[in-house]
Amino acid sequence: MSVGIIGGTGLTALDGLEIHHREVVSTPFGEPSAPLIHGTFRGREVTFLARHGEGHSVPPHQVNYRANIWALRQAGVERVIAVAAVGGISDAYAPRRLAIPDQIIDYTHSRASTFYEQEQGQVAHIDFTYPYDAGVRAWLLEAARDAGIDAIDGGTYGATQGPRLETAAEIRRLAQDGCDLVGMTGMPEAALAREAELPYAHCAVVANWAAGLGGGEELSMDEIRDHLAYGMEAVRTIITRLP
Numbered sequence: 001m002s003v004g005i006i007g008g009t010g011l012t013a014l015d016g017l018e019i020h021h022r023e024v025v026s027t028p029f030g031e032p033s034a035p036l037i038h039g040t041f042r043g044r045e046v047t048f049l050a051r052h053g054e055g056h057s058v059p060p061h062q063v064n065y066r067a068n069i070w071a072l073r074q075a076g077v078e079r080v081i082a083v084a085a086v087g088g089i090s091d092a093y094a095p096r097r098l099a100i101p102d103q104i105i106d107y108t109h110s111r112a113s114t115f116y117e118q119e120q121g122q123v124a125h126i127d128f129t130y131p132y133d134a135g136v137r138a139w140l141l142e143a144a145r146d147a148g149i150d151a152i153d154g155g156t157y158g159a160t161q162g163p164r165l166e167t168a169a170e171i172r173r174l175a176q177d178g179c180d181l182v183g184m185t186g187m188p189e190a191a192l193a194r195e196a197e198l199p200y201a202h203c204a205v206v207a208n209w210a211a212g213l214g215g216g217e218e219l220s221m222d223e224i225r226d227h228l229a230y231g232m233e234a235v236r237t238i239i240t241r242l243p
């Protein structure tokens with residue numbers, strides 16, 4: 001079972017991946033963020049893609065989500081794990097925690113968010129009631145349990161436009177809407193994976209309390225980096241434990 005891993009901030013490469021080849025891909029929707037890195041990780045076939053590019057130069061609103069998902073699909077991956085940094089809103093979603101969310105509210109705009117444009121001559125309305133694949137979620141949670149990592153099962157991911165962080169009032173609104181965590185890259189990535197019929201789930205690493213929470217101080221980039229490094233180590237452990 002070959003798995004695609006989309007790495008976000010804090011995971012631009014996968015240490016321990018035995019690289020077989022790098023593939024520069026082009027798609028009908030343009031170029032993905034980076035070459036695909038094909039290899040094996042603990043005996044499992046893995047294709048890794050750095051969402052923000054190998055030099056972390058592509059901001060969230062300019063990621064070519066369509067090309068990224070298309071490239072993974074074309075490469076024949078059967079499941080996708082999307083790793084991303086998030087801000088925590090609900091109490092349980094504290095910095096350094098991992099979460100496997102089960103719902104999304106999309107606040108992004110002006111992003112190319114479907115493969116089904118008018119030029120394709122086809123209108124499609126995918127079912128998105130449950131935006132993440134139950135099988136991939138269960139798989140991640142089992143690996144986490146196995147590794148002794150207490151990942152949160154569930155939560156609503158609020159996808160914001162970025163690249164700036166949110167205001168305190170925006171986070172209050174997200175909390176009222178029922179969001180538990182907030183990030184900038186979860187959409188349209190998840191919807192495109194569903195359109196491409198790629199089973200997809202999200203492994204979120206809480207890097208900070210969202211704006212105005214956790215004492216209400218301004219967000220410190222050094223602290224975010226620290227929490228993220230800690231959380232991404234746990235993500236690597238989970239990936240090594242995938243059953």
Ligand code: HPA
Pocket residue numbers: 085086087088160165166182183184207208209210211
């Ligand atoms: N907001 C949005 N995206 C993020 C955050 C945040 O607080 N932290 C990490 N990614």
